[in-house]
Amino acid sequence: MQTTQNIRFAQLDRVLEAVFKDGNPIVKEAYSEFDSPTKTFLDVDALRTDMSFSPGQEKTFFYYAIYYPDTKGTVSERKINLNPGAVVGHSYRHTQEGWGLIFLQCDYRKFPIVKCRIAVNSPERASKWSGSSPEMSSPDSWDWKIVRRHAGRLVRLLRKLSKEVENDSDRPTAK
Template identity: 30%
Template sequence: MQRAEEIEVSKIGDIVSAIFSEPAVAYQDYSDFDSELKQYKTQEALLNGISSAIDGNAHSANFSIYYPGAKGYFFAERKSLNPAKCNGATFRYVASGWGLIQLQIDLKNKLKPAVRVSVNSQKRAEAWFQTYPEFKDPSLWEWKYVEKQARRIIRVLKQCA
């Protein structure tokens, strides 16, 4: 399930509000080099993270949303880096889990960014489980709950367009 829309930057708060209408934690999709994943436990914290990306001239701001009510298995996966290609950095973390909802904000147009919301389906997770056993069994997730959260966020995204 996914949806992408270009929206006014002022509407990003509506998306973030929809995310936190139920208990949630947003994580940086990929950590900075040689750093832990940043986590955002409140609407204000996530808005500050997005504002920092905009003000810092980032090309994008990407987050993985975890809902404790979805249960499942979430983990910070450590990825090794080639220091010669990453300014001496040796690792970074990526937020991983079958039922994480992805929020991707393309900031090439700072006034009207492209916002994408996506999530794996249970069927897709089951199909890929053998390839990524470190994600653990997809049946650990409450898929109806994951889909409900994703649909709500997507509905708000459509209204913002």
């Protein structure tokens, strides 16, 4: 299940609040900064602070992994050792792994429009790919009904917010 939608920066707070609305999630960077531990965001204020943006700022892409404990799956953090010289001055970073993790991506390159994407594996996709990642726990350990419930709630909100943007652009402007 996934969707990519364009929303206004002013609407982004509704998405962040929805992430924390239900299920006491653990939100982490999907990939840490180079040579740094992964940041964890325990509440909407911490996530909002990390995602703060000003036009002209260098960082325009934010990527998070959301784990809802009621989904019962196993999440792990893997250290990625970079090939020497691949990223000058850096040697590693961390990533989050788990078949039922929900990913949130926010791209600010067209600010004040934010391109938001919610993505999560289906149980079928996770089962198909599980053989290629034997270090990860079985996809069967996840409660996929609850994964779909959380992901679906966020997907529906993004689509609704995108429709609001579309509806506003359809209105005639005053002269």
